[in-house]
Every structure is written in C-alpha cells, then in structure tokens.
Amino acid sequence: xxxxxxxxxxxxxxxxxxxxxxxxxxxxxxxxxxxxxxxxxxxxxxxxxxxxxxxxxxxxxxxxxxxxxxxxxxxxxxxxxxxxxxxxxxxxxxxxxxxxxxxxxxxxxxxxxxxxxxxxxxxxxxxxxxxxxxxxxxxxxxxxxxxxxxxxxxxxxxxxxxxxxxxxxxxxxxxxxxxxxxxxxxxxxxxxxxxxxxxxxxxxxx
Amino acid sequence: xxxxxxxxxxxxxxxxxxxxxxxxxxxxxxxxxxxxxxxxxxxxxxxxxxxxxxxxxxxxxxxxxxxxxxxxxxxxxxxxxxxxxxxxxxxxxxxxxxxxxxxxxxxxxxxxxxxxxxxxxxxxxxxxxxxxxxxxxxxxxxxxxxxxxxxxxxxxxxxxxxxxxxxxxxxxxxxxxxxxxxxxxxxxxxxxxxxxxxxxxxxxxxxxxxxxxxxxxxxxxxxxxxxxxxxxxxxxxxxxxxxxxxxxxxxxxxxxxxxxxxxxxxxxxxxxxxxxxxxxxxxxxxxxxxxxxxxxxxxxxxxxxxxxxxxxxxxxxxxxxxxxxxxxxxxxxxxxxxxxxxxxxxxxxxxxxxxxxxxxxxxxxxxxxxxxxxxxxxxxxxxxxxxxxxxxxxxxxxxxxxxxxxxxxxxxxxxxxxxxxxxxxxxxxxxxxxxxxxxxxxxxxxxxxxxxxxxxxxxxxxxxxxxxx
Numbered sequence: 014x015x016x017x018x019x020x021x022x023x024x025x026x027x028x029x030x031x032x033x034x035x036x037x038x039x040x041x042x043x044x045x046x047x048x049x050x051x052x053x054x055x056x057x058x059x060x061x062x063x064x065x066x067x068x069x070x071x072x073x074x075x076x077x078x079x080x081x082x083x084x085x086x087x088x089x090x091x092x093x094x095x096x097x098x099x100x101x102x103x104x105x106x107x108x109x110x111x112x113x114x115x116x117x118x119x120x121x122x123x124x125x126x127x128x129x130x131x132x133x134x135x136x137x138x139x140x141x142x143x144x145x146x147x148x149x150x151x152x153x154x155x156x157x158x159x160x161x162x163x164x165x166x167x168x169x170x171x172x173x174x175x176x177x178x179x180x181x182x183x184x185x186x187x188x189x190x191x192x193x194x195x196x197x198x199x200x201x202x203x204x205x206x207x208x209x210x211x212x213x214x215x216x217x218x219x
Numbered sequence: 220x221x222x223x224x225x226x227x228x229x230x231x232x233x234x235x236x237x238x239x240x241x242x243x244x245x246x247x248x249x250x251x252x253x254x255x256x257x258x259x260x261x262x263x264x265x266x267x268x269x270x271x272x273x274x275x276x277x278x279x280x281x282x283x284x285x286x287x288x289x290x291x292x293x294x295x296x297x298x299x300x301x302x303x304x305x306x307x308x309x310x311x312x313x314x315x316x317x318x319x320x321x322x323x324x325x326x327x328x329x330x331x332x333x334x335x336x337x338x339x340x341x342x343x344x345x346x347x348x349x350x351x352x353x354x355x356x357x358x359x360x361x362x363x364x365x366x367x368x369x370x371x372x373x374x375x376x377x378x379x380x381x382x383x384x385x386x387x388x389x390x391x392x393x394x395x396x397x398x399x400x401x402x403x404x405x406x407x408x409x410x411x412x413x414x415x416x417x418x419x420x421x422x423x424x425x426x427x428x429x430x431x432x433x434x435x436x437x438x439x440x441x442x443x444x445x446x447x448x449x450x451x452x453x454x455x456x457x458x459x460x461x462x463x464x465x466x467x468x469x470x471x472x473x474x475x476x477x478x479x480x481x482x483x484x485x486x487x488x489x490x491x492x493x494x495x496x497x498x499x500x501x502x503x504x505x506x507x508x509x510x511x512x513x514x515x516x517x518x519x520x521x522x523x524x525x526x527x528x529x530x531x532x533x534x535x536x537x538x539x540x541x542x543x544x545x546x547x548x549x550x551x552x553x554x555x556x557x558x559x560x561x562x563x564x565x566x567x568x569x570x571x572x573x574x575x576x577x578x579x580x581x582x583x584x585x586x587x588x589x590x591x592x593x594x595x596x597x598x599x600x601x602x603x604x605x606x607x608x609x610x611x612x613x614x615x616x617x618x619x620x621x622x623x624x625x626x627x628x629x630x631x632x633x634x635x636x637x638x639x640x641x642x643x644x645x646x647x648x649x650x651x652x653x654x655x656x657x658x659x660x661x662x663x664x665x666x667x668x669x670x671x672x673x674x675x676x677x678x679x680x681x682x683x684x685x686x687x688x
Contacts, residue, residue: 027543028538028539029538029539030536031415031514035651035653036651036653039653039657040630040631040632041632043256044284044299044303046260058657058658089415089448092414092415093349093445094349095348095349095365095370096364100366105236115415115418116418117418117448118450119365119366119644120366122365122367126366126369150573170305177242178239178241178242182250189368189372189380190267190375190376193245193375193376193378193380194376196236196237199236200245200247202452204247204377207234207247208248209343211479211482212478213475213478214343215275216469216470
C-alpha cells in the first residue's frame with residue numbers, strides 16, 4: 014500500500030454536499046480489472062457531457078485545478094454505495110487527500126487501504142477555504158500527517174484529528190491482511206470456542 | 220450488577236477476537252455474503268495466492284449485473300458483467316463455497332436471499348461487499364457493508380478490523396396510519412436525522428411501531444440505515460423474528476433450534492442500557508412519503524410542495540438546493556402530486572419481497588399503468604410465490620412488465636436504466652444523481668405509492684386510490 018506522509022499541492026473546491034460514490038465512480042464502469050486504472054471515470058458524469066467531451070463548467074476541467082491533488086469538499090463526501098472504485102478513481106487521478114466536514118463510513122474505511130488521506134474539518138472553516146480556492150485558483154494547501162496539520166493558502170495552520178491506527182497504517186503503508194495473518198493462532202482458537210457456543214452456525218438444509 | 224449492555228454491545232463483544240494498541244478490534248465474521256460484484260476481491264485474493272479461509276461460512280448469489288429479462292448467462296449483454304457472473308461461479312467451484320447461481324431457484328438479491336434462506340440470524344456478525352448489508356440487522360444480526368479490500372481480508376481471514384462505532388436508538392412511537400408503510404417510516408427517519416446523521420453509529424430501531432412490523436417490513440427499515448449514514452441498523456429479535464425463521468433451510472432445527480432461541484432471547488438491549496444518541500419519532504403523525512431531490516434526506520409527505528431556495532439562507536444549502544432542483548427539473552412551490560412520472564420501477568433489496576408485491580398489486584388491480592412500469596421480484600423464490608398467488612397476472616393485466624429477480628434499475632448496472640431527463644417513481648433506496656442512469660431523475664416511495672404513480676402518470680397519494688377507510 015502506498016504511504017502518506019505529507020503533501021503540498023493545488024487544491025480544488027467541491028462545493029456540493031452529499032457527493033456520493035455513484036457520482037465519484039458511476040456504476041457502469043465498475044467491472045474493469047483493477048490494473049487497467051480508473052482515472053478516466055473519476056466524476057465521469059460531472060466531468061463529461063458526452064463520451065470524451067469535457068464539461069467546461071466542472072471544476073477539475075479548469076486549468077489550475079486539473080493539477081489538483083487535494084479536494085476540499087462539504088458534508089457527507091463519499092456516502093452511499095460501498096464501491097471501492099470511488100477510492101481507486103481518486104488515487105489513480107493523483108488525488109491523495111480529501112478534506113470534508115464528514116465522510117461516508119464505508120468510503121472512509123476503504124480510503125486507508127489505498128493511501129488516501131481523509132481529513133475532517135469544521136463546516137464554516139471549509140466554506141471559507143473553498144471560497145478562497147475559488148478566488149485564487151491554483152492556491153496550494155499543505156497537509157502533514159505526522160503533525161496532523163493542514164496549512165491553508167493564507168498561511169493559517171489548522172490541526173486535525175485522526176485515529177491512531179489509521180495514521181500508523183498510512184504513515185507506514187501497512188497491509189491489513191499481512192497484519193491479520195500474524196494472528197492466525199488466536200483466530201483459530203476463537204473459531205473453536207465460537208462454534209462450540211453456536212453449534213447451529215454451520216447448519217445445512219436437511 | 221454488571222453494566223446494562225445494548226444489543227450491539229453484546230454482539231460486538233461476542234465476536235471480538237482481540238484489540239490492537241490503537242483500540243481497533245479484530246472481529247470474527249460469522250457469515251460472509253458475496254455477489255457478482257465481489258469479483259475484484261477474489262482477484263486480489265488470487266494475486267496473493269491465498270485460499271478462502273471459511274468457504275463453509277461464505278454464501279453467494281449473482282444479482283448486480285444480471286439480466287432481468289432472462290436468467291441465462293449468455294443473455295447478459297455487457298461482456299464485463301458476463302465475465303464477473305461467470306467468475307463468481309468459477310470461484311464458487313474453486314473455493315467450495317455455497318452459490319445460489321443464476322439457474323438455482325434460490326437465486327435473488329443477496330439481501331433478500333440471506334433472510335429468506337435463514338442464513339441471516341439473530342446475534343451473528345455478517346458482512347458483504349455492499350452497503351445495503353445493513354438490511355440483515357432486521358433479524359437482530361450486526362451486519363454492515365465493506366469495500367473490496369475488506370472483502371478480500373474477510374475471504375483470507377474470516378475476520379475484519381473495526382473501530383467500535385457509537386450507538387443510536389431510534390424509537391418509533393405510536394401506530395402507523397393506513398397506507399403508511401415501513402418505507403415511509405425510514406424515509407421520515409432519514410429526513411429527520413439527515414443523510415449523514417447516523418454516521419459512525421449503529422442504529423437500533425425500537426418502539427411500538429417497530430415491534431408491530433413484520434420481519435419483511437423491518438428489513439425495509441434496516442435496509443435504508445445506510446442512507447442515514449449508519450454503519451448498521453438493527454432490531455431486537457422477538458417472537459415475530461423466531462416465527463419467521465423457524466423451518467427456513469439454514470435455520471437451526473430440533474434441539475439446536477431450542478438452544479438457539481434461548482440464546483437469541485438474551486440479545487435485546489438490557490433495560491437501562493445507554494445509547495450515545497436517542498431520536499424519537501411518532502408514526503401516527505406520518506403520511507406516505509416521497510423524495511424530491513438527490514439525497515434520501517430530501518423527503519416530504521406526498522401532500523407537500525417542492526422547497527424554495529429563496530427561503531434558505533445563502534451558505535446554508537441554498538446553492539445545493541438550486542442545483543438539485545435544476546437537476547431534477549422541478550420548480551419551487553410545485554405540489555408533489557403535480558409532478559409527472561415517466562416510468563415506474565418496483566424492485567430492489569428495499570422493497571421487492573412478497574409483502575411489497577402484494578401491496579403494489581392491490582393498487583395495480585384498480586387500474587392500468589399509463590407509463591412504462593416494471594416489477595422485478597427480490598428473489599426467484601419471491602417470484603415463484605407471487606406467481607402462485609396470481610400477482611404476476613394482476614401486474615400484467617394492469618400493463619406492468621413482470622421480470623426476473625436482480626438488482627436491476629436500483630443500481631443500473633444491468634442495462635435496466637432510466638433515460639436522461641426522465642422521471643422514475645422507484646421503490647429502491649437511492650435518488651442520487653445518475654444512480655438509475657445518466658441524467659435520471661428518481662423519486663423514492665413505497666411499492667403501493669409507486670403502483671399508484673404508474674396508474675396516474677404522476678406522483679399520487681395512494682390514499683386517493685385505496686380510500687382512507
């Protein structure tokens with residue numbers, strides 16, 4: 014898994030609340046092999062008016078924002094469907110950090126498996142931040158996971174909270190399956206006790 | 220005396236294997252449900268060269284990308300969808316897990332099949348690579364959706380790492396008026412707490428209006444927990460739950476049944492158990508509900524009017540509301556019952572069980588659809604049951620199309636789509652932009668309300684058709 018330590022990059026404002034994973038990665042594009050990449054489907058129906066025809070009004074189609082690697086969103090970013098392709102589409106497009114008031118729970122859990130940092134900050138602060146990004150397109154935001162700080166374009170530093178386990182996994186690029194396989198003895202012992210308590214667990218049709 | 224525990228606490232602790240230094244818990248997964256969309260996770264497992272650790276606790280059925288015109292694999296038009304459905308079959312053979320395949324009479328939408336087969340049981344921790352896994356909580360399971368990497372983790376280890384969520388109790392008081400369904404109750408709850416109102420929480424639904432619901436109605440409520448942002452939704456098991464489960468294929472039988480029921484009776488939250496948040500709603504004050512926007516929180520009683528952006532403070536959602544009305548092609552102040560409908564979809568893991576189809580048929584038999592309308596039963600067994608009751612004939616004679624079971628137009632992956640700019644009355648769970656097809660406009664409602672919309676070609680208060688009595 015790719016690590017995340019710190020990033021200084023152009024940030025793009027995404028003003029709409031409730032940007033669900035269907036909008037980030039529309040359903041009809043979800044079946045291609047992972048290795049083929051998902052960058053061309055990111056926000057597909059917002060980004061393109063027809064196949065290959067860009068919507069000039071969409072923020073990521075405008076000059077400095079094309080290089081954005083940070084998104085500043087509103088409330089409930091990534092809600093809805095559990096599709097991990099929403100995270101793949103973001104990271105394959107070079108987006109490594111999304112800042113929002115809140116995130117969909119499943120999206121939040123999926124992100125850590127692909128080195129995507131999700132930062133939660135206050136709604137009013139994010140409204141002002143998005144406004145500043147609109148006023149000065151191409152403004153840069155710095156995020157440092159080690160110190161848990163975000164530096165806005167005007168130089169103000171904001172602290173953000175993140176769960177210790179998530180921080181560690183992002184900083185070290187740890188693989189969850191590798192970690193868990195180290196606990197197989199405990200898992201096997203647990204399974205035996207569980208099956209003894211619930212012998213009906215593996216009941217089959219008569 | 221020990222601290223009173225919630226049902227969630229009990230199930231969580233029963234499945235906790237260990238905790239890491241950061242406070243994350245490794246949980247045992249008692250049931251893993253898979254579907255054609257689990258394809259990527261199986262590929263990741265192959266790349267690592269790992270086997271499925273517990274094929275005996277893994278159960279699958281194809282639902283997302285399959286055709287509802289026919290259940291022959293060769294009738295799936297999209298080669299990518301065909302590949303993943305075939306892939307699921309191949310993975311079942313290779314790894315030895317249970318598959319209710321396309322040709323199996325038990326096939327269906329995974330969240331309909333689980334309860335129907337008795338796989339979903341009180342007290343079990345269940346996961347599936349689909350956000351509507353919250354459905355299974357209706358029987359007192361702790362069930363939640365996960366992404367592909369986590370599905371791979373479960374396949375490899377039969378466990379999942381989670382941070383302990385907070386708890387919320389939603390108490391629904393009173394008695395539902397006639398024509399107010401479980402769908403209307405959950406839409407009203409989402410409207411109250413917001414599309415992200417239960418984020419980070421597991422919701423327990425309680426109160427007399429929930430107790431009075433059938434298991435199928437409870438499944439509808441728990442299904443849409445995710446639309447309030449909840450990690451999971453659950454309802455304490457009771458006599459209704461046990462009566463539903465007894466005799467189902469994968470339910471315990473004989474002496475094991477007695478032992479299981481005794482355990483299940485210990486699961487409900489203890490008196491005095493503390494929840495991190497409490498919400499109360501009065502069912503007797505509800506009307507049939509309809510969504511008007513692009514989030515399930517955009518819900519109003521059918522007697523309502525489209526909201527006006529000018530009444531909203533700038534910065535407090537006015538821009539979002541304008542963009543929503545623009546996308547939906549709606550004008551502020553319009554009465555919901557004056558909104559025309561172009562097509563109707565009755566289906567999905569939210570509302571395609573037999574009771575849903577009976578409710579829709581009760582309306583359909585009173586007229587004829589004036590717009591294209593389709594019915595896709597939640598499972599092949601539901602379809603067979605409906606046909607045994609003659610519901611297929613009722614629908615066909617009223618001009619509705621009678622299809623095979625699958626996720627269909629709810630997720631729009633199988634070619635069942637709403638064309639751009641068209642407006643669909645749908646019994647599904649999401650009215651997101653483009654969810655039912657690029658440019659589609661979705662209005663969520665109950666099965667009876669959707670059938671009423673089909674008969675009138677506009678959003679209709681079903682009480683007009685069925686009468687108030």
